[in-house]
Amino acid sequence: MTDDREEQLMSWVTREQTIASRRGTPWYQLDTLARSRDVKTRLRVAKNPSAEDAALWVLARDADLDVREQVARRDDVPVRVLALLSSDVSARVRSAVARNPGTSATTLRGMSEDPHHGVRFAVQAAQRLRERSAAEVEAAVEEAREAGQEPDEQRTPAAGAARVPSVA
Secondary structure (H helix, E strand, O other): OHHHHHHHHHHHHHHHHHHOOOOOOOOOHHHHHHHOOOOHHHHHHHOOOOOOOHHHHHHHHOHHHHHHHHHHHOOOOOOOHHHHHHHOOHHHHHHHHOOOOOHHHHHHHHOOOOOOOHHHHHHHHHHHHHHHHHHHHHHHHHHHOOOOOOOOOOOOOOOOOOOOOOOO
């Protein structure tokens, strides 16, 4: 290969990776880039918040461990993709699924007897965190009732006591 040809190829890969990284890249381009031969491009698509479900499905089946792990770490990954990744060959990917707050309780229960101790530990930690969070919500509701207030499901943590207006 000539030096010019190599340089052109390298700039093409770099351009592809740049496009895969941009938040404003349209979903249909990200879907195409999710099938790129370049693992760095696919990893960037997996990290891109604009990547939609179709691209995430493709990346969840990727041959590269880092790509699959990145998909499992996303907050917005569909529950069905997490269920698929919960049986991944890599313990790193399965642990990332267990730590993902979007993983369903059913999937976590299925992972509780994973052969890898690190995955089982991540599952137990996730289950304890969910139980603690549920107990805190229950305590807050009870505290509000005792104070004579009606619990408000529309209250947002960031807004404190501010109420989100309801549409009637």
